[in-house]
Amino acid sequence: MQLVVGEDTLDLTNTSLVMGVLNRTPDSFYDKGSYFAFDAFLKKAEALVLEGADILDVGGVKAGPGDEVTEEEELDRVVPAVEALSKRFDVLISVDTWRARVIEESLSAGARIGNDISGFADPGYLDAVAKARGAVVATHIRLRPRVKDPNPIYSDLIGEVKDFLMARVKMAEEAGLPPLSVMIDVGFDLGKTTEQSLALFDATEEFARLGYALLVSASNKGFLGESLGLDINSRREASLAAVALSMIRGARIFRVHDVRGTRRVVDTLSAIFDPKEWGQRFKEHKSLD
Incomplete structure (x- = not known):
């Protein structure tokens, strides 16, 4: 259980990473643009770091349908924000974008992770991350970001999501990223009904x-x-x-709005379970394959 980000190797055997959601969008589904203004954004970032965030995930365009956001607008929202965060805080910075140019410029500004919900649809995305020696999140989505998907149909939900994610892992490796620099995300609510998202959650151990x-x-x-x-x-x-x-079932990275509460949950579980027990549990899970 390791994550490699450039020269850093993070051991996730008995601990977890908390990724704080940090939007620079006026229409995000949860905070409704509360941190769109730059000063408010920086104050929110400081609060998340103090609450225990290991990663700050900066987003300039919401995933769901909404007003068009051009590439230039996204760059204006994200790149100065990343630059400011990298100068102020000693945490990993992730950028929630599916555009290759946005991730390239964000990595140059100090980001280290590309969180792409499109499944690497932009051909230059992985090359940009590999060149910068960053890491990526491969997320399953049925159609594409910002498009409604009211009636998603799967013949084999778990199998199709697995195949999609492993194909994206292969794409990342072929672009030059180390295998352990790829995180996977089943994409709850992205082209899934409630029942489908619950089924994917129930399959956490399999993933x-x-x-x-x-x-x-x-x-x-x-x-x-x-x-x-x-x-x-x-x-x-x-x-x-x-x-x-999901931590008990093997997940180790959590993208959340409530950093303080999540930090307490994952640290409590780490304290309860001995590191050797975590390792043994994971070996037993692997042996079931």
Whole structure:
């Protein structure tokens, strides 16, 4: 259980990385643009770091449908933000973008991870990350970002998502990225119904056994809200429960809005389980293949 980011190797056997969501969008689904202004953005970043974030995930365009955001607009939102963060904080910086030019310029400004929900649709994306010796998140999506997918149909949900992710891992390796520099994310709510997202969550152990750091992005997602009848402002406990259960099942990176709560959950689990036990549990999981 390792993640390689350039010259750094992070041992995730008995610990987890908390990735704080840090939007520079006026229309994000959860914070509704609360941190779009640059000063507010920096204050939020400082708060997330103090609360225990290992990674700050900067996004300039929301994943769902909305007003068009040009490449130049995204660059203006993201690159100065990354540069400011890299000068202020000693944490990993990730950029949530599917555009090759945005990730290239963000990496030059101090980012180290490309979080691409499109499945590397932009041909130059992986080359840019490999050249900068960064790391990537490969996320499953059925169509493409910003496009409604109201009736997603799969003949074999788990198998299709696995195949998609492993194909993206291969793409990353062929571009020159080390295998352990690729994280995988099943993409809850991205071209999935609530039932499909729940089925993918239930299969967390299967995805953890694939041998790549598994990132879970369930925080305040619609599938949690719809399952429990909770509105967007009432999903904190459900989100933390998802973190705890998925960590026990092998996930090690959590993209979240509530950094403080998530930090406490993952640190508690790490304290409860001896490092040797975590390692043995993972070996036992691997032996089931």
